[in-house]
Amino acid sequence: MADRTDFYFRQRVSEAELDLAFELLEKADRNLAADVNIYGVVSGAVPSPHSPVADLSIDLTAPGRAYDNLGQRIFFGTGQTVNCAVDLVGIPTDVATAGHERWLGVFLRFRRQLSDPRTDGNSQQVYFRRDESFELVVRQEAEGAAGAAPRVALEPDELLVCDVLRRPGQTQIIESDIDTVRRQAFIFAQGTSVGVQTGLWSILQPISGTVQASLDEVDAELTEHFGATGRRHAATEIDSSPRGFVSATNVQAAINEIVDDLSSSTAGSAGAIRVGADAVAGTPNAMAAGTVDAQLASLLGFLNSHQGAVTGAHNASAIAAAPHGFLSGTNVQSQLQELLTDLASTSAGQAGSQRVGSEALGGSPNALPAGAVKDQIAALLGFINIHLTQYTDAHDAVNISVADYASQLLSADVEGALAETLSAFSGGHYRSNEPNGGQHRTIQQPQFTGSKALLWDAAGTGDTGSRFRVYADSGSIWFTINAGWTGSAWARDSTSLSSGGFRFSRSDFETYYQSSGTGTFSSFERRWRLPMSSSTNSAFETSGAIQEQGRIGLGWTNNGSGSQAVATAGAVTYRNRFAATPSSITFTVNYFTVDSTPPSIVSSTRDGFGYYGYRTLNAGQYAFWVATYTATA
């Protein structure tokens, strides 16, 4: 009970004395609370996000009862809404920095609610009623990095209801933003003050006979039990209801049964049959819900089908491959493409051949060291270039083969072919290392085939009509110009030009002529032959269209004393013997005196003709007649 005041009869009670009575009662009330250690929030004032629509305020449940450290009772009978947007001085509690947070403290403190104002004897206004009331205070701490922001310090004369977390851009305080770990709740009595009887306990052995010690012991036992460091249950002592394939009634037996059944590999009752599996979606394969055994069988089937696939098992792009060497791709497809591209590359310094290695290749006189194909090719190119530009001693001629596609040689190599050629050359020429080098020796020719063997064919200066040939037949040597023997006739090289030549044999010599024209001819149209072997062999005998011109002359003289007819005669010998007697002889008078009458022709043969003529002259007169004859055969 409280300290008292004893008012007496006819006491004039003062304000201070009445106030003292109430103060003593308040003091006793608070002392009781303090003595009983009633401190903190007794009930109510449980924080929650504001409802119905959460915002930056929180609701506290009512009724709320609490006692501060002075024992002052704090009570509110209706639910409270605390605005956490600003603190007790109106400063906003927003978090300005992204990545930061701020802790608020919602405190409950005692205050007097003044009411019923009156005027005292000093004409001062006083409040007659000073009821016990409360005040909810929001304090804020500085913002900090998320997870490391400081909490609001506890106030000695205030009770912390909860901590509230403020976040950047926050518009609602949700359940997770409210933390009651530091809530200053009422503890009715200290466990250390409440005694217990431990004599009949068989498990708990608290260090002292108090509730606190007992609870501590319980906590230790439970800690050991829950942590499995002590007071453990034997699995056989834990009941278990049969379920599914497990018929055991205790945990140990059930576990044993589960292990045995799950580890079974007996066909038809394997452990996998007892393990369920949900459907597994996938493409191209999926698995329906069922047992592990069924799904394993499906997987095995999928895998066997996949491994047995001879085509289309995987897209190469789906097979990972680690970059290696010059391949930077990360899957088989990209690496294959990269490999093909790189191998086919012809870029300088990055050619495919640079990427292909080759072992050392021995040989003499050249060898190739081990290295990239490109390097070996470059070395080979160098060898070849040196060899090709080697003007002397590149190869021994005996080591160079001769294909002789035209089958003109006996030798199979250049050395032999050169010797063979020079041997053939030396047979008809002086070699360069001999006097008169390059000049012909005796030109020898073997037997040729054909009716006329072409021994010499010369183009001369290149004019078609002056092409010169030499033929040999069974009896004669023929020299022709613009005439070639076809095997059965003569043909002109140029049909606009005539042909000619000469022939000689052991018995005659002949020149011949053929006029221009097309077509072949078997014999020349004009021929002049000297019959060396004939008895008459002093003159050429002509054939063909031959015309000779010569001179003929006659003279007459009358040595008589009177006019008389005088005769004279002569003969003409042709320069060449006609093939036949000319059938036409023409006289063209060149000079005459007295009379131009031509003479008569007699005894015309192919060698010439005779002629005679008459003139009637006076004594001592003479006459002459000179003409040109033209004989045609």
Add this chain to the structure above:
Amino acid sequence: MPILDVTNTHLTQRCATCEGVRELGFRDLTPTNDEGDVLALPACSCGSVEFLVGASPDEPPHPSPGSFGHRHRLVVDALVALVREATEEDDELPIADALSEQLGDDAVQKWFPEGLKLEPRKPAPDGPEPPADEEDAWTQS
């Protein structure tokens, strides 16, 4: 050249000297000897006189049968024979027919299949044309 062709009415002759061409009658052929194997033609305007000379009996066969010389020889020998046998009534003698008859059908068909034409071809010159007095205007065809 002498006779170029023969018709029933005339002989065409070309002078060997001036190449002048003229037509002559049968009666223009004048024997110049008793044998009658040399026939003189009238003098050409240039003064040249041509004699057609018949072959002697012992003349060997022509070495170039079918040549111009051979065929001219046949015509001249036939003309010599006609003149030798001619009478005064033969002034209008069809010369070609008489010659063909004289030559015989075989010879006419063999050597004169296109009639009694002996016109030769003049050869093309190989080089510069020779002076006119050296030019050979007669060739065998």
